[in-house]
Amino acid sequence: MTLLQVQHVMKVYTTRFGGNQVEALSDVSFSVDSGDYIAIMGESGSGKTTLLNILAALDKPTRGSVLLNRKNIVQIPEKEISAFRRNNLGFVFQDFNLLDTFSIQDNIFVPLVLSGKKHKEMEQKLKPIAEKLGIEHILTKFPYEISGGQKQRAAVARALIADPELVLADEPTGALDSKSSDDLLQHFDYINAEGQTILMVTHSIKAASHAKRVLFIKDGNIFHELYKGEMSNEEMFQKISNTLAILAAGEDGNA
Amino acid sequence: MRNSFYWKMAADSIRKNWKMYFPFIISCISTIMMTYIIQALSTNPGLSEIPGGENLKTILSMGYFVLILFSTIFLFYMNSFLMKNRKREFGVYNILGMDKKHIMKMLAFETFYIAVCSMIIGLIAGTILNKVCVLLIRQMMGADVALGFEFSSEAVVWTLSFFIIIFLLILLGNISQIRLANPIDLLKSGNVGEQEPKTKWVLSIVGVLLTGWGYYIALTLQSPISGMPYAFLSAVLIIAGTYLLFTTGSIAVLKILKNNKKYYYQTSHFIPVSGMLYRMKKNAVGLGNITVLSVGVILLLSIAVSLYIVSGNKEADSQYAGNVISEVRLPEDADETGEEIKAKLRELIDQTASETNNTVTDVSSYTYLNLVTLAADDGFEVTKDAYSMLAKQSPASLYLTDQESYNQLTSDNVSLDENEVYVHGTDDEYTKDTLSLMDFQFSVNVMEDMEEFSLDNETTSLISDTYYIIVEDIETLRQIEQQQKEIVEDYAASTNVSTQISLEQGADEQQEIEFGEQLRSHMEQEGMEIVVVDSRTEAASDLQALRSGVLFIVLNLAVLLLLMTVLIIYYKQTSEAYDDKERFSILQKIGLNQSEIKKAIKSQILTVFFLPVIVTGIHILAIFLLMRKLMILVMINQVNLFPISVLIAFLVFLIVYVIIYRITARVYYKIVH
Numbered sequence: 039m040t041l042l043q044v045q046h047v048m049k050v051y052t053t054r055f056g057g058n059q060v061e062a063l064s065d066v067s068f069s070v071d072s073g074d075y076i077a078i079m080g081e082s083g084s085g086k087t088t089l090l091n092i093l094a095a096l097d098k099p100t101r102g103s104v105l106l107n108r109k110n111i112v113q114i115p116e117k118e119i120s121a122f123r124r125n126n127l128g129f130v131f132q133d134f135n136l137l138d139t140f141s142i143q144d145n146i147f148v149p150l151v152l153s154g155k156k157h158k159e160m161e162q163k164l165k166p167i168a169e170k171l172g173i174e175h176i177l178t179k180f181p182y183e184i185s186g187g188q189k190q191r192a193a194v195a196r197a198l199i200a201d202p203e204l205v206l207a208d209e210p211t212g213a214l215d216s217k218s219s220d221d222l223l224q225h226f227d228y229i230n231a232e233g234q235t236i237l238m239v240t241h242s243i244k245a246a247s248h249a250k251r252v253l254f255i256k257d258g259n260i261f262h263e264l265y266k267g268e269m270s271n272e273e274m275f276q277k278i279s280n281t282l283a284i285l286a287a288g289e290d291g292n293a
Numbered sequence: 294m295r296n297s298f299y300w301k302m303a304a305d306s307i308r309k310n311w312k313m314y315f316p317f318i319i320s321c322i323s324t325i326m327m328t329y330i331i332q333a334l335s336t337n338p339g340l341s342e343i344p345g346g347e348n349l350k351t352i353l354s355m356g357y358f359v360l361i362l363f364s365t366i367f368l369f370y371m372n373s374f375l376m377k378n379r380k381r382e383f384g385v386y387n388i389l390g391m392d393k394k395h396i397m398k399m400l401a402f403e404t405f406y407i408a409v410c411s412m413i414i415g416l417i418a419g420t421i422l423n424k425v426c427v428l429l430i431r432q433m434m435g436a437d438v439a440l441g442f443e444f445s446s447e448a449v450v451w452t453l454s455f456f457i458i459i460f461l462l463i464l465l466g467n468i469s470q471i472r473l474a475n476p477i478d479l480l481k482s483g484n485v486g487e488q489e490p491k492t493k494w495v496l497s498i499v500g501v502l503l504t505g506w507g508y509y510i511a512l513t514l515q516s517p518i519s520g521m522p523y524a525f526l527s528a529v530l531i532i533a534g535t536y537l538l539f540t541t542g543s544i545a546v547l548k549i550l551k552n553n554k555k556y557y558y559q560t561s562h563f564i565p566v567s568g569m570l571y572r573m574k575k576n577a578v579g580l581g582n583i584t585v586l587s588v589g590v591i592l593l594l595s596i597a598v599s600l601y602i603v604s605g606n607k608e609a610d611s612q613y614a615g616n617v618i619s620e621v622r623l624p625e626d627a628d629e630t631g632e633e634i635k636a637k638l639r640e641l642i643d644q645t646a647s648e649t650n651n652t653v654t655d656v657s658s659y660t661y662l663n664l665v666t667l668a669a670d671d672g673f674e675v676t677k678d679a680y681s682m683l684a685k686q687s688p689a690s691l692y693l694t695d696q697e698s699y700n701q702l703t704s705d706n707v708s709l710d711e712n713e714v715y716v717h718g719t720d721d722e723y724t725k726d727t728l729s730l731m732d733f734q735f736s737v738n739v740m741e742d743m744e745e746f747s748l749d750n751e752t753t754s755l756i757s758d759t760y761y762i763i764v765e766d767i768e769t770l771r772q773i774e775q776q777q778k779e780i781v782e783d784y785a786a787s788t789n790v791s792t793q794i795s796l797e798q799g800a801d802e803q804q805e806i807e808f809g810e811q812l813r814s815h816m817e818q819e820g821m822e823i824v825v826v827d828s829r830t831e832a833a834s835d836l837q838a839l840r841s842g843v844l845f846i847v848l849n850l851a852v853l854l855l856l857m858t859v860l861i862i863y864y865k866q867t868s869e870a871y872d873d874k875e876r877f878s879i880l881q882k883i884g885l886n887q888s889e890i891k892k893a894i895k896s897q898i899l900t901v902f903f904l905p906v907i908v909t910g911i912h913i914l915a916i917f918l919l920m921r922k923l924m925i926l927v928m929i930n931q932v933n934l935f936p937i938s939v940l941i942a943f944l945v946f947l948i949v950y951v952i953i954y955r956i957t958a959r960v961y962y963k964i965v966h
């Protein structure tokens with residue numbers, strides 16, 4: 039079943055002074071099925087964050103539409119958009135974005151509290167997720183007391199707690215050492231295996247090799263697409279590397 | 294590196310940190326301005342010419358010291374805010390290879406810029422405002438309003454040398470801070486990772502107890518004058534309690550709220566409670582400062598308003614029934630009775646009248662003795678304890694006169710037997726049949742409608758219990774005086790002859806003053822021990838001068854404190870806004886919309902703002918009675934208006950406060966956004 043449809047999305051940034059325009063996305067279309075695990079790869083400046091922000095309804099595209107469960111999120115009025123985000127989307131950021139005023143448990147509760155859920159319900163939801171991510175023992179700690187890997191797992195718990203349709207992750211392994219990265223990607227695999235749809239933006243080949251499908255973005259366009267199929271992580275890694283090499287070569291050729 | 298480099302660098306750095314420097318420069322300018330004005334007024338030659346002007350100048354020069362003290366504290370405090378925010382920047386310079394000597398040199402250039410700018414602007418503004426003040430004071434004191442430009446070079450020199458010292462001290466303090474710190478410390482200061490504070494129950498309870506104790510003293514203290522050390526203790530207790538309550542009590546309350554899961558996990562409580570708890574450690578002292586300063590502002594303002602109310606009513610100032618009064622001490626040698634002195638005085642008065650072309654319409658004299666005692670079971674006890682500031686019991690003031698004086702004064706016809714007295718209490722009548730005073734035993738007749746003959750009755754009777762006592766004759770009075778001298782020694786009171794002289798209607802102020810001066814010189818020639826010779830005009834002018842002087846200084850201090858409060862709030866809000874910026878941007882990403890963010894910010898700012906106001910209000914209520922007792926000294930019979938003064942002061946304060954709230958809330962929102 040198709041969960042997300044991105045249709046001819048274009049994004050032009052107009053700088054405030056001088057009015058010169060930057061086309062961050064020119065014409066992006068793709069769709070995501072329920073239970074998919076997608077990685078979007080591209081060099082820095084290729085428009086990944088811009089795309090993710092549009093999918094997250096944090097920003098509006100200049101043109102095009104984004105349908106989540108056949109509902110165009112571009113047209114959701116400003117007032118309802120936060121609630122929509124809380125109820126349908128989960129976020130994992132490169133720099134964790136945990137609030138240091140809250141304990142880990144309270145950080146995870148934030149989306150539920152904002153939705154006005156009962157405390158009992160929150161506790162019930164937290165338990166299995168915390169177990170799954172192996173963070174039960176740090177729930178009462180504060181962000182400055184735990185490691186980066188633990189912080190990112192807490193952030194994943196926060197992304198999952200409201201049972202979102204789609205988890206969006208922007209460079210989730212970007213600030214982690216390689217062991218913590220492996221660990222986090224492992225958790226993403228489990229979560230996806232349980233049916234959670236994940237869309238991840240990354241420029242780490244290793245991270246992308248865990249995904250079922252990899253989209254390559256360049257100069258604001260989807261340039262190429264890879265399916266993992268029955269490949270192992272290592273084989274996928276090799277394939278992505280090759281693709282990136284071709285991509286780079288193409289650039290050299292153009293130059 | 295050449296000096297021109299430092300000039301440029303210092304100027305750039307002030308411009309870059311303008312948000313931080315602006316309030317500091319404002320503080321410098323206003324303290325310089327106020328110091329200059331008070332100094333210029335206290336040396337203003339024009340003020341000496343109006344009656345009471347000399348007194349005013351004396352008071353102003355005393356207030357000058359208080360102002361200097363406050364200015365110094367204030368500027369150092371503001372500077373500490375500034376340095377806290379700038380240390381990070383210095384740390385970066387240091388790591389980038391600018392050594393400490395250069396940083397210090399740059400700091401010196403910056404200080405120089407600020408000092409020169411604020412001195413120039415402060416003196417210009419001071420000169421203008423000084424003129425306005427002179428005009429206002431002259432008007433208040435009823436002198437002609439003279440226009441013209443006044444510039445006091447003496448005041449300029451004093452103000453400048455004083456502030457140059459302050460700036461040097463501040464610079465030295467900053468330099469030594471930089472020198473002692475290592476670059477990593479410098480880098481870290483400004484954003485130290487705050488841990489969630491722990492609840493300190495014992496300290497919270499101590500805070501409650503201290504505040505309660507302070508309130509108790511304030512509410513039960515009989516006389517703030519004689520009990521001055523207790524009033525002071527009460528102030529110290531309340532201040533200490535306030536700081537404890539803010540630092541530990543607020544955390545305890547927030548923790549309780551947080552532990553109540555039903556309450557805490559609600560959208561409208563979750564963010565503010567956690568946010569406040571998180572930074573209460575840093576915040577609490579600031580809130581305490583704001584509260585203590587606010588109480589100070591309101592008290593000073595209410596005193597100023599009271600003084601203003603009273604000064605509008607000149608007639609009420611004249612305590613004297615006559616135009617001129619004189620009071621002399623009855624000499625020690627016992628053979629001279631009061632009658633002789635009275636006759637001699639009468640002679641001098643007639644002589645003075647003819648010399649000054651005045652007609653005396655009435656002269657009334659009486660002999661009296663004023664004792665400060667403690668009430669005892671069977672009368673009054675004369676003891677040194679009655680003069681002690683630490684006395685548990687408030688003293689009773691006794692005015693004793695002989696029946697002949699009383700009869701002359703009132704044209705009554707009381708007649709007493711030996712060892713018999715008439716007694717009248719101003720607050721409560723004396724209820725016992727006998728009255729013992731040292732070795733004397735009197736049988737008591739209560740006389741409710743006795744004339745309260747002493748001049749300063751209104752003031753004293755409001756501060757302490759006052760009793761008027763008529764004894765049989767002047768001999769008894771003198772015996773009491775003698776015995777009292779042996780007990781209290783240095784504190785001993787003497788028997789005085791008080792005379793009120795009424796001049797013919799239409800005698801003007803000048804004639805009154807002239808009469809008084811002439812009479813005084815005659816009395817001096819006769820070798821009389823003068824207690825006071827005063828004219829109604831002089832007394833009123835002196836009082837008026839006292840009031841306008843005190844009013845002026847009090848108003849200045851109030852403005853200074855208010856400015857301090859405002860700037861502390863401003864610094865606090867801006868630095869917190871920078872802290873919160875990231876927090877709110879994360880919340881927005883997770884799913885908090887604009888209006889929800891606005892609501893959260895509002896409830897947080899509101900708490901930070903109005904918690905101190907509420908505590909201030911409670912403090913003011915608690916010390917109101919004590920203040921009222923103090924204000925009796927100033928407002929005398931108009932003390933009923935004191936609540937209105939407090940109300941006006943509170944309103945003025947609140948208006949300023951709300952304006953500041955509006956401004957800082959906008960600044961805060963702009964930064965967070």
Ligand SMILES: Nc1ncnc2c1ncn2[C@@H]1O[C@H](COP(=O)(O)OP(=O)(O)O)[C@@H](O)[C@H]1O
Binds near residue numbers: 061
């Ligand atoms: N707010 C913005 N205003 C103007 N240009 C922007 C803005 N955000 C991104 N861009 C530009 O859009 C392009 C894509 O940026 P981004 O989506 O951040 O790329 P990536 O995340 O792949 O590194 C870049 O050229 C960037 O400079």
Ligand SMILES: [Mg+2]
Binds near residue numbers: 086087
């Ligand atoms: Mg990016």
